[in-house]
């Protein structure tokens with residue numbers, strides 16, 4: 001008799017540095033699931049004290065004495081290396097790690113690559129959700145961010161790059177900084193939730209962890225996103241919108257080697273619309289003989305008619321480090337999105353704002 005119990009999936013979302021910790025605090029507040037765990041890692045003990053709803057780990061205590069990495073990624077890397085054993089213990093038993101970090105400062109930029117190396121040694125898939133600094137933060141922060149991004153893209157199975165400058169372009173001018181950051185967190189949280197639903201629910205057409213790992217193992221650039229459909233007729237648009245997030249670098253999936261398309265619906269989707277959505281996908285991949293894995297889950301509790309999650313990997317790299325403004329396609333958000341961003345307060349002032357305040 002075979003044991004038909006499914007192996008437990010453990011998804012661990014880990015924030016690194018001030019931005020990462022803020023994002024995790026927000027996500028942990030709204031997103032709970034038995035297969036999901038949240039942690040924050042920092043060199044700065046005061047930032048970790050704000051992370052009051054999830055696990056925290058102080059790294060490099062001997063070097064930094066808990067006062068932060070002083071915006072120096074080299075110091076942060078050393079701090080992470082000093083705490084390698086604690087990092088290894090933190091990720092024990094994880095199936096998938098999602099790292100969240102703001103690039104451009106010390107801790108996120110310096111410690112994320114170290115955690116990626118440790119996860120790789122332990123054979124754990126890692127996705128990274130990173131933000132790029134505002135232009136107004138200056139060239140030095142941009143340089144640090146791009147250098148870190150280069151390492152992260154090489155080491156992670158998939159990287160989602162959110163641009164802080166796009167927040168300005170995409171949101172209403174009157175939105176406050178912290179609400180805008182919170183909006184950025186919401187985008188990441190939507191993707192995390194869609195991945196959890198995909199990996200933990202049994203779909204009519206099922207995408208399992210091995211399908212997911214296969215797609216993540218393909219080498220090249222990645223594109224990922226979630227699009228929302230209000231009815232059967234807008235499944236195609238939801239697929240396109242998944243790749244047109246106003247906060248994310250323009251994402252083309254032309255030439256991709258592998259794609260997961262996961263459709264979660266309140267009720268059974270129409271066959272014709274499902275087929276049309278997959279036909280649209282073929283147009284987007286532009287003739288590539290990609291491996292397409294599509295899943296369908298019916299979840300009556302979804303707040304919209306449907307959500308389309310797309311994860312494309314093995315995309316040919318066109319402009320590896322060009323994240324100039326031209327590549328970002330800002331789109332205005334819907335008024336409900338702007339409303340949501342305005343309505344939400346923020347728990348804590350991000351570290352970089354606090355540091356700037358200190359003058």
Ligand SMILES: Nc1nc2c(ncn2[C@@H]2O[C@H](COP(=O)(O)OP(=O)(O)OP(=O)(O)O)[C@@H](O)[C@H]2O)c(=O)[nH]1
Nearest residue numbers: 017018019071102105106107108133181350351352
């Ligand atoms: N979207 C978003 N970006 C943030 C937030 N906080 C900081 N940032 C961005 O992330 C970059 C890095 O800031 P932090 O995360 O505070 O820096 P750190 O990695 O902790 O580095 P050190 O404080 O120098 O050790 C900043 O330059 C900002 O562009 C946040 O809450 N949301």
